[in-house]
Amino acid sequence: MDVLSDAIAVMRTGEPSSNRLRVGGEWCYRFAPYAGAGFHVVLRGTGWLLTEDEPVQLSPGDAVLLPRGATHVLSATPDGRRAVPFETAVDDPAGGTDLLCGKYRFDHSRAHFLVESLPDVVHLPARVGEHTELRTAITLLGGEVHGSRPGRDAAVAGLLDLLLVYLVRAWFADHPQAGWPKALQDPEIAAALQALHADPARAWRLEDLAAEVGLSRATLARRFTALTGRAPMAYLAWWRMATAARLLRDGDRALPAIARQVGYGSPYAFSHAFKRHFGVAPGQYRLSPAA
Secondary structure, eight states, rough: OOOOHHHHHBBBBOOEEEEEEEOOOOOEEOOOOOOOEEEEEEEEEEEEEEEESSEEOOOOOOEEEETTOOOOEEESSSTTOOEEEGOEEEEEEEOSEEEEEEEEBBBBOOHHHHHHOOOOOEEEEOTTSSSSHHHHHHHHHHHHHHOOTHHHHHHHHHHHHHHHHHHHHHHHOOOOOOOHHHHHHHHHHHHHHHHHHHHTTOOOOOHHHHHHTTHHHHHHHHHHHHSSSHHHHHHHHHHHHHHHHHHHHHHOHHHHHHHHHHSSSSSHHHHHHHHHHSOOHHHHHSOOOOO
């Protein structure tokens, strides 16, 4: 199983969306916080991203990901005091700056640690010869958003999914010594993660997982915890609950079937564990509005 794909899938609650906007003059737009992740790409021109941290200057080809959907401002200058809601923006055909903006809808109550480990602002400057897959996806997406060719909607949806993966991959490539990027490059720890994701219903013990990847129990526990921030069995318990939450929200599978799929022998044991984790019973969670 692909851990990054699973991490994205378990958080998603809807389809991504995007807009391409041409702006000119002293443009300045405010983005309200939302349950998801936002992104911006400067296709042409320059601008500034303003958050509670230091302003980030954006050049042509730069991409920015905001994994937790924090409030922010995009502006022609580092002064965001005149910001107006982005929803009021009007396309200016004569403008000198071309922006691609969008968002992914996520439920952060089941946010994967891999995604949560990203900084509040992931800035990926355009550099010649670097992250060629990301640059290709940006070029293709920019061409499709305002187009009217047959298959446009399917192309945009697919390219938005690719863009998110490439944004995260690019940040991982730029930070190979960080915890999760390093974990996914560590052969044994990556294999352990893949094993847990592939079969969360298995009655895993630490010694079983260690034998699966060819490490001692102590070495596996130490390296896994250091790189992912969770002990192996604690990570498994969390992954089971996150997977169950997605199954409850995204389908109509019966509770006993979900319990078995995530490794619980009875619906009662599963319900008890789920309520302890999320604060509500599985049935209530399924009926409650999506985050």
